Amino acid sequence: MSFKPVEQITGLIPDTFEQEVRKYLTFFPLLGYFTIPHKVKVKSGTISITDAQGTTTYSLDPESTFGEGELGEINNLKEPTLYYNYLCGIDPAGQSLFLKMNSGTLRNEREWYFKDLIDKALGKVIQRNIRKNLILKDSIAENPAEPKVVNNKILTLVNDHYPSGVLLRRIVQIENNGKTFYGLEEYIDAINTAPINSDKETVVAVSTYKDADAWDGKPASKEKVLDIYQSPEKFKVLDKAMEESGFFQTLENALARSGKSREDFSIIIKPNFMFFYSLADKSTFTDPALVEHLAERIYEKGFRKIRIAEARSTLSNFFSNRDVTAVAKHIGYQDGGKYQVIDLSDNLEDWDYGGKLGKHYVNKEWKSADFRISFAKNKTHNYAYYTLTLKNIYGALPMEFKYKVYHCDMGDIYEPTIDYIRAFPIHFGFIDAVVSADGPFGIFADPYPQLTQTIIAGEDIVAVDWVAPPRWAWIPCCPDTCRKR
Secondary structure (H helix, E strand, O other), X not given: OOOOOOHHHHHHOOHHHHHHHHHHHOOOOOOEEEEEEEEEOOOOOEEEEEEOOEEEEEEOOHHHOOEEEEEXXXXXXXXXXXXXXXXXXXXXOOOEEEEEEEEEEXXXXXXXXXXXXXXXXXXXXXXXXXXXXXXXXXXXXXOOOOOEEEEEEEEEEEXXXXXXXXXXXXXXXXXXXXXXXXXXXXXXXXXXXXXXXXXXXXXXXXXXXXXXXXXXXXXXXXXXXXXXXXXXXXXXXXXXXXXXXXXXXXXXHXXXXXXXXXXXXXXXXEEOOOOOOOOOOXXXXXXXXXXHHHHHHHHHOOOOEEEEEEOOOHHHHOOOOOOHHHHHHHHOOOOOOOOEEEEOOOOEEEEEOXXXXXXXXXXXXXXXXXXXXXXXXXXXXXXXXXXXXXXXXXXXXXXXXXXXXXXXXXXOOHHHHHHHHHHOOOOEEEEEEEXXXXXXXXXXXXXXXXXXXXXXXEOOHHHHHHHOHHHHOOOOOOOHHHHHX
C-alpha cells in the first residue's frame, strides 16, 4: 500500500505527454513526505529496564505482538522549511492500525512579499493530509471508526531543532472502536515552552475558535474579517481562556492577600486603543466587546471597583478629540455602568522609580489598584517586533507626548516600561488575537488582517508574550521588554 502523489499538479501536464512524464517521474524524488507502511512480525526480542533496585528483563511474545514498519522519505528544498506531524497507533489484539500524517510549511510569514508568495506556492506542493484507519489481518480493510488521541502526556522526548519550535517524540494513548491502545507521535510544535534561565512554571491558556484551523493564512476579505469579529463565539473563547488560565482563582488569591472586601478591591483593565484610527479597521485596538465581557464576568463575582484605563498618546498632541474619554466612547465603551473609564494621564502624583524612568509620575488610581490586567491587541510593531501584554503597558505611562518624552528624551521605551511594571506589577495578561494586524506597520493599520481567531491568557505576562508569537509564525525574538523583565 502506498500514498499517491498530489494529483492536482497533473492538470499542468499535456495529455499527450502524461504517461511519459509519469514513467520518468518515478526516477526523481517528489517534494513532501512519502511513506509505504508494512505489516511486520516480531520473531524474538527482550527489553531491559534498569533502576536503583537492579535490572529487569522482559521477553517479547511473538504470538501476542503485532507491528507496523514504514519505508519512507522526506524531500524538500532548503526553503520553505518543512514541517510534518506523524502519528502511528497499533492495536495488537485487533491487528488494526491508525496512521495519520500532515506536512506543510513551518512558517507562513508576511515579511518578504515575493519570497512569501513563492513559499506559499511551494507549500501547496509539499502539503499532505493523510489519515488511514486499517485492519491488517489476512487482507487490508478500511476501519470506519474515528480514532482520537485521549492522552499525550505519557512520555515525551523534546528535540529543540528550530529557532522557536520543537520536535516532540511522544507515546500517546488512542481510543478506537471503544478500545484503547498506544501509539508513537512525532509532532512539530511551533511554540518552544522551554524556560530561559528560569525554573518557574506557569500556565498560559490558548483558546481558539472551533474552525480556526480552517484558515489558510491568506488575507481575508473585509466581509470575512467583519464576520469573524462580530461572531458571538469570541465570548465563549474568552470564557474558556479565563477558565483554563485560572484567572478567577488568581483574582481570588489576590483578594485574600489584600484583606479587603470585594466592593473595595480595585481592579484596572488596561486595553490598547489610543492608536485607533478608524472603525473600519478592527485590527489595531483591543475589541471593546471583549473587554466589557471581561468586566461583566468580574462584576458577576461581586467586584465593584472596576476601571478601564488608557493614557493619552502622542496623537493626542496633534488631533482634537483624541483624549481617552472621547476615543473610548467613539469605539464603543459605555462609561458609568459596571465599570468606569479613566485617563492615566490625569490625576498624577510624583513617584521615584529609580532606573531610567527615575523621578516621574503615576496616576493615583493605577498606583492604588489591587489588581492590574493588561488586555493587549495582537499586532506587529515596526521596531519592537510585536506589541503584546508587556508593550501594552508602555501605553499606560502617563506622559501624553510619549514620542518626545520616552523615545527621544529618555532614548528608550523598554527600560521605562519595565521600571513602571516593577513599581506597579501587572497581575494578569490577555491577548485579543481574534483578528491580528500584521506586517511592518501592524501597529498603525492592517485593513486585511490575519484571521488568528485566538485569545491567550495567563498570570505571567512574559510567558503570555512568549507563547503568542509562534502561533502565527512570528519568531519570539524576545524584545527588550522581555529581556529586561
